[in-house]
Amino acid sequence: MANSSCISTCPDFYYGDTTKYLCAQCDSSCLKCSGPYAENCTACSSTATLRYWLLSMCWSVCPGGYYANDTDNACHICPTAINCGNCTYSTGSNSVICTTCAYGYYYQASSTSCLSTCNSTQYPNKANNTCSSCDSGCLSCSGPSSSMCSTCVGPLLLVQNVTGGYCIAGC
Numbered sequence: 001m002a003n004s005s006c007i008s009t010c011p012d013f014y015y016g017d018t019t020k021y022l023c024a025q026c027d028s029s030c031l032k033c034s035g036p037y038a039e040n041c042t043a044c045s046s047t048a049t050l051r052y053w054l055l056s057m058c059w060s061v062c063p064g065g066y067y068a069n070d071t072d073n074a075c076h077i078c079p080t081a082i083n084c085g086n087c088t089y090s091t092g093s094n095s096v097i098c099t100t101c102a103y104g105y106y107y108q109a110s111s112t113s114c115l116s117t118c119n120s121t122q123y124p125n126k127a128n129n130t131c132s133s134c135d136s137g138c139l140s141c142s143g144p145s146s147s148m149c150s151t152c153v154g155p156l157l158l159v160q161n162v163t164g165g166y167c168i169a170g171c
Contacts, residue, residue, distance in 0.1 A: 007023070010023035011023070012031050012032060012045075013025060013026050013030070013031065013032075014026060015032075015033045015034055015035060015036070015040070024036060026040070026041070027040065027041065029041060029044070029048065029050040029057070029058040030042070030043070030044065030045075030058060031043045031044055031045040031048075038057055038058070039056050039057055040056060041053060041056055041057055041058050042056070043073070044058035044073050044074075045058075045073075046070070046073050051073050052068050052069075052073055052074060052075045053072075053073060053074045053075065054066060054074065054075035059075060062075035062076075063075070064085070064086050065077060065078055065084075065085070065086060066078065067087045067088050067089050067096060068088075068089065069089055070089075078096065078098070079096055082096065082098060082113065082114060083098070083101055083102045083105040083113075083114035083115075083116075084096075084098035084099070084100065084101060084102060084114055085098070085100040085101050085102045085103075085114075085129070086098070086099045086100040087099060097112045097113075098112060098113060098114045100129065101114035101129045101130075102114065103129070104116065105129065106118055106124045106125070106129055106130055106131045107129060107130040107131065108130075108131045109130070109131070114129075115131070118131035118132075119131060120139065120140045121133065121134050121138075121139065121140065122134060123141050123142055123143055123144070123148070125144075132144060134148075134149070135148070135149065135167075136153075137149065137152060137153055137156055137166075137167035138150070138151070138152060138153070138167060139151040139152055139153050139154075141164060142163065142164050143163065143164070145163070146166060146167070147161060147163050147164065147165070147166055148163045148164040148165075149164050149165050149166065149167050150164050150165070152165075152167035153167065155169075156168060156169060157169075157170065
């Protein structure tokens with residue numbers, strides 16, 4: 001700082017350098033900091049590109065498993081109680097919602113939640129950890145194909161095979 005007066009606290013974008021006894025400039029990504037490097041941030045500016053604080057650094061987007069909170073300009077970990085792999089903060093519902101699920105849980109689009117099981121007309125799609133719809137003839141199924149039905153929509157009949165079965169109108 002160019003000012004030569006003594007102050008007890010350094011202003012934003014500066015930190016107290018205890019070796020030189022002056023207010024020294026923070027890294028440009030920091031609003032507040034404890035040292036000159038990007039890894040010394042203690043707060044981020046809400047108007048900057050790198051605005052979310054996590055692990056003593058400012059980020060433009062939060063890494064996987066965290067969501068951006070615009071109230072405190074910080075990245076917060078996705079709550080483990082809702083079984084998210086990734087999540088976001090919904091200002092509309094004023095809550096954290098899952099965008100992907102943790103391993104062993106399946107995303108249910110209708111409720112934006114992660115469940116260990118899917119609705120009866122869906123199957124757990126392990127390729128993308130979502131609850132996907134069964135074939136239209138299946139009441140319940142183990143996969144997407146019409147040959148993977150477990151039960152059929154009435155009056156269709158189930159003809160079993162190694163993957164589950166087909167639903168047909170009659171024998």
